[in-house]
Amino acid sequence: MARNPFTIWVSFFGLLIGLMLAAVLLSGRGWLFGEAPVPSRPDSLRIVSLAPNLTEILFALGLQDKIVGVSSDSNFPPQAAQYKKVGSFWNPDVEAVLSVRPSLVVTLGFAQQANLAALLEKAGCQTLQVDIDTIDQLYGAIRKIGRATGSQESAERLIKEIADGLEAYRGRAADCGRKVLWVVQRQPLRAAGKNTYFTELLETAGAVNAVQSAVFQYPPLSEEQFLLTGADVIIETADSSDDWQRQKASAEIFYSRFKGIPAVEQGRICIVDSDLLCRLGPRLPLAMEAIVNCICSQKLEQGKPQ
Amino acid sequence: MSFIQIQNLAFSYGGLRVFENLSLEIEQGRFCGIAGPNGAGKSTLLELLAGHRKPSSGKIRIGGLSPAGGGFKRSISQLAAFVPQESTPVFGYTSYEIVMMARYFRSRRFFFEQEEDRKIVQEAMRQTFTEDLASRPITCLSGGERQRVYLARAIAQETPLLLLDEPLSHLDLKHQILIYEALKRLHREQKTILMATHDLNLAAQYCDWMILMGPGGRLFSGPVQEILTEENIGSIYGIECRVYTVEGMRFFVPKAAEGEGKRAEY
Amino acid sequence: MITSRQLLKEIGFGVGGLAAVVLLCALIGSEPLSLEGIVKGRQPDAQIFFQVRLPRLMLAVLVGAALASSGAVFQVLLRNPLAEPYILGISSGAGLGVMLAVLAGFQWSWGELSAQSLFAFIGALATTALVWWIGGFTGRTGGPGMILAGVVVNVFFSAVIMLLTALAKAGQIQTTLFWLMGFLSSYTEMKIWVVSVFLAGAGFGILLWLSPQLNILSLGTAQARSLGVVPERLFPIAFIAASLLTSAAVSLSGLIGFVGLIVPHSVRLIFGPDHRRLLPMCALFGAMFLAIADTIARILIPQAQLPVGVITALAGGPFFLLLMIRQSKPVYGGGL
Numbered sequence: 001m002a003r004n005p006f007t008i009w010v011s012f013f014g015l016l017i018g019l020m021l022a023a024v025l026l027s028g029r030g031w032l033f034g035e036a037p038v039p040s041r042p043d044s045l046r047i048v049s050l051a052p053n054l055t056e057i058l059f060a061l062g063l064q065d066k067i068v069g070v071s072s073d074s075n076f077p078p079q080a081a082q083y084k085k086v087g088s089f090w091n092p093d094v095e096a097v098l099s100v101r102p103s104l105v106v107t108l109g110f111a112q113q114a115n116l117a118a119l120l121e122k123a124g125c126q127t128l129q130v131d132i133d134t135i136d137q138l139y140g141a142i143r144k145i146g147r148a149t150g151s152q153e154s155a156e157r158l159i160k161e162i163a164d165g166l167e168a169y170r171g172r173a174a175d176c177g178r179k180v181l182w183v184v185q186r187q188p189l190r191a192a193g194k195n196t197y198f199t200e201l202l203e204t205a206g207a208v209n210a211v212q213s214a215v216f217q218y219p220p221l222s223e224e225q226f227l228l229t230g231a232d233v234i235i236e237t238a239d240s241s242d243d244w245q246r247q248k249a250s251a252e253i254f255y256s257r258f259k260g261i262p263a264v265e266q267g268r269i270c271i272v273d274s275d276l277l278c279r280l281g282p283r284l285p286l287a288m289e290a291i292v293n294c295i296c297s298q299k300l301e302q303g304k305p306q
Numbered sequence: 307m308s309f310i311q312i313q314n315l316a317f318s319y320g321g322l323r324v325f326e327n328l329s330l331e332i333e334q335g336r337f338c339g340i341a342g343p344n345g346a347g348k349s350t351l352l353e354l355l356a357g358h359r360k361p362s363s364g365k366i367r368i369g370g371l372s373p374a375g376g377g378f379k380r381s382i383s384q385l386a387a388f389v390p391q392e393s394t395p396v397f398g399y400t401s402y403e404i405v406m407m408a409r410y411f412r413s414r415r416f417f418f419e420q421e422e423d424r425k426i427v428q429e430a431m432r433q434t435f436t437e438d439l440a441s442r443p444i445t446c447l448s449g450g451e452r453q454r455v456y457l458a459r460a461i462a463q464e465t466p467l468l469l470l471d472e473p474l475s476h477l478d479l480k481h482q483i484l485i486y487e488a489l490k491r492l493h494r495e496q497k498t499i500l501m502a503t504h505d506l507n508l509a510a511q512y513c514d515w516m517i518l519m520g521p522g523g524r525l526f527s528g529p530v531q532e533i534l535t536e537e538n539i540g541s542i543y544g545i546e547c548r549v550y551t552v553e554g555m556r557f558f559v560p561k562a563a564e565g566e567g568k569r570a571e572y
Numbered sequence: 573m574i575t576s577r578q579l580l581k582e583i584g585f586g587v588g589g590l591a592a593v594v595l596l597c598a599l600i601g602s603e604p605l606s607l608e609g610i611v612k613g614r615q616p617d618a619q620i621f622f623q624v625r626l627p628r629l630m631l632a633v634l635v636g637a638a639l640a641s642s643g644a645v646f647q648v649l650l651r652n653p654l655a656e657p658y659i660l661g662i663s664s665g666a667g668l669g670v671m672l673a674v675l676a677g678f679q680w681s682w683g684e685l686s687a688q689s690l691f692a693f694i695g696a697l698a699t700t701a702l703v704w705w706i707g708g709f710t711g712r713t714g715g716p717g718m719i720l721a722g723v724v725v726n727v728f729f730s731a732v733i734m735l736l737t738a739l740a741k742a743g744q745i746q747t748t749l750f751w752l753m754g755f756l757s758s759y760t761e762m763k764i765w766v767v768s769v770f771l772a773g774a775g776f777g778i779l780l781w782l783s784p785q786l787n788i789l790s791l792g793t794a795q796a797r798s799l800g801v802v803p804e805r806l807f808p809i810a811f812i813a814a815s816l817l818t819s820a821a822v823s824l825s826g827l828i829g830f831v832g833l834i835v836p837h838s839v840r841l842i843f844g845p846d847h848r849r850l851l852p853m854c855a856l857f858g859a860m861f862l863a864i865a866d867t868i869a870r871i872l873i874p875q876a877q878l879p880v881g882v883i884t885a886l887a888g889g890p891f892f893l894l895l896m897i898r899q900s901k902p903v904y905g906g907g908l
Binding site: 353356357358381382383384386387393395396397398399400403404407408410411412417419459463 | 792795797798802
């Protein structure tokens with residue numbers, strides 16, 4: 001009554017493989033036998049933004065009516081919160097993105113989301129990937145978005161607006177203080193290095209980045225190196241206005257042990273809204289304003305809230 | 307040519323030399339007891355015969371085959387079944403499954419057991435009085451019950467040679483006798499049995515051949531009547547004993563060390 | 573006591589159950605889908621169902637089955653019911669491979685499969701080879717010896733990973749962390765599936781074929797030898813097959829933990845340690861477990877896709893505890 005083991009294995013594997021193939025066939029729905037027919041592009045422009053600064057740019061270009069989905073951390077302008085959330089840039093919700101049937105998805109990088117990009121291609125959706133690490137790249141990105149959405153004029157206008165906003169602060173900090181340090185992380189201590197847009201902002205304003213290291217973008221600093229920077233101003237960022245009070249207090253305590261630094265001795269430690277400074281977007285002039293105010297003030301002060 | 311041939315066997319555990327120059331021959335069909343003090347090498351000899359270890363030098367042949375060598379098909383499992391001294395299993399197979407493992411390489415089909423295998427396993431378990439343990443996990447058995455299951459497995463392997471490493475050490479007297487009877491039956495079916503044991507008296511009753519191993523390479527091998535004498539036992543164990551014969555059977559009583567204390571009178 | 577008919581019946585039930593579970597899970601997700609829309613091919617329902625959820629669940633099935641069955645085999649090879657596929661350094665080896673790929677910035681990809689997957693695969697296999705070699709080199713080739721070698725390798729590679737993390741950029745750290753937490757994506761390309769199924773199927777087939785010998789091997793090399801098994805042949809073959817299974821799983825989905833430990837252990841408590849039944853059941857239950865865990869990972873927090881490794885860890889522990897409590901006296905288990 002015992003059957004030949006060979007037939008048993010064949011049937012077992014046949015079952016397994018058959019199941020697999022069936023699923024693959026079903027999941028592919030025809031691409032096994034050639035390319036699936038490409039659905040035509042949707043008539044209207046339906047944009048999804050996968051990063052908060054991209055959302056701000058889209059709003060600034062006047063495209064808010066075309067937006068159908070934003071990343072979950074898109075919090076500006078306040079109206080952005082009402083759009084459908086499609087996950088974060090690091091972890092986009094594939095299903096949510098697909099469910100809004102976009103025609104254009106703008107993102108900062110897709111290295112680990114090649115899968116999403118492929119699915120979007122199949123749905124006839126265009127993806128636009130931009131890198132925004134410097135101010136020039138910001139302008140370039142705005143131009144690219146403008147081209148992709150047919151709003152080149154608005155794009156140029158926005159670029160000029162930002163550039164003018166930054167120009168307005170040229171040299172304003174030249175005689176207030178020289179070396180500025182942006183501490184991005186306290187433990188371990190990390191600061192914005194020479195090759196960041198922070199340095200660009202400082203140089204426009206007439207100040208200097210206390211960190212001259214060009215090896216890392218955000219180099220970790222030992223206590224010794226921190227003392228050697230001789231920073232006149234220390235800038236930190238905070239997420240919300242409630243945090244500012246707490247962070248101000250803890251900043252005083254934290255930096256009090258670095259007695260040799262002019263910034264600590266003169267009490268020039270500022271907290272800036274992280275949505276302004278950490279995002280390279282249309283509100284960059286406001287970040288510049290906050291920095292300049294900080295450099296040129298006499299004592300502890302907060303960056304101006306939006 | 308004898309069934310089991312050992313020539314100039316030498317073996318060491320690391321630096322500890324167990325055998326120097328051991329030579330031995332055992333005919334097929336013998337029920338042979340191996341006795342000696344701890345550390346004399348009884349278990350080691352059985353393990354060498356079973357192919358678990360390789361000798362440092364010398365030759366071992368069982369039925370012409372070397373136990374440690376051999377490829378896949380002509381492995382020692384066709385010739386010799388081994389009952390270990392003590393073994394704590396990691397996974398809880400049932401006793402039935404443990405005994406059935408002996409049939410894997412003897413069965414005609416490689417994956418599922420056949421009816422004939424089931425019969426053999428059942429018979430082996432009947433002979434060792436382990437039928438009621440069949441569906442219990444081996445990890446839940448006592449040491450003595452486990453030993454009987456291992457013996458059943460050895461029987462189910464249907465090999466001409468059985469190697470047993472102190473298989474009765476955890477058994478109560480009744481089960482010791484029962485197992486000895488089962489072994490005697492197997493002996494009558496022309497099986498060769500090599501059994502390491504501490505119990506000289508029972509060995510004297512059932513075995514027909516005896517090997518005494520002692521310190522310093524001392525070795526006595528021969529028919530049990532010849533080998534089990536007061537001098538040999540004294541030489542091997544270093545203790546004095548007296549031989550008594552009751553109803554034609556001999557048994558050995560060690561002499562008390564110093565001073566003859568009170569002894570029961572029969 | 574297993575007959576072919578009985579085993580096929582059990583496997584049949586298992587497959588049926590698995591299919592039902594997969595279909596049910598495919599209908600659950602963060603986006604509500606209409607059955608009608610799926611059947612009629614309406615977008616986006618059909619696209620989400622067929623190109624996002626089903627492939628993802630099929631991957632869960634494959635990876636879950638691979639991890640659970642290789643876990644069972646590692647447990648018997650190392651004679652330790654608490655062993656799991658990552659114990660021999662596969663986790664840190666794969667992680668290191670991924671980290672190196674990320675830091676080097678390789679853009680190469682084979683369709684939907686990234687360079688990181690390939691490096692994870694290579695890293696995993698290379699590490700098992702290294703552990704094997706160390707075991708042989710130090711003369712400790714038994715179960716505990718290999719575990720020791722695996723621990724040493726794990727510790728060292730983890731240290732290297734930490735070193736690289738300190739030097740890496742934020743984006744690179746994020747990518748690596750993603751990998752280390754385990755994730756399931758929707759591969760829809762045929763070529764990836766063919767290769768994966770082939771690799772996993774071959775590995776599993778070999779192990780299933782060897783399952784009676786694995787039963788015997790669990791008694792220890794000495795007794796196994798007396799019963800006709802050649803441990804010097806069986807151990808490497810089973811080891812390589814199980815490592816292949818694990819490496820394939822890890823390269824596709826990162827380091828999903830606990831499946832390779834909890835599932836085989838639990839399945840053994842229920843179905844017994846006979847590998848002829850244990851391996852298919854582990855595969856089926858591992859598949860079901862991971863499919864359900866993935867579904868939970870998708871819906872637990874709205875608009876956030878949790879890494880499935882988080883759910884397996886959260887669910888696995890209490891589940892296992894429950895099982896141990898209910899079986900106050902373990903029927904099949906021993907050794908703990």
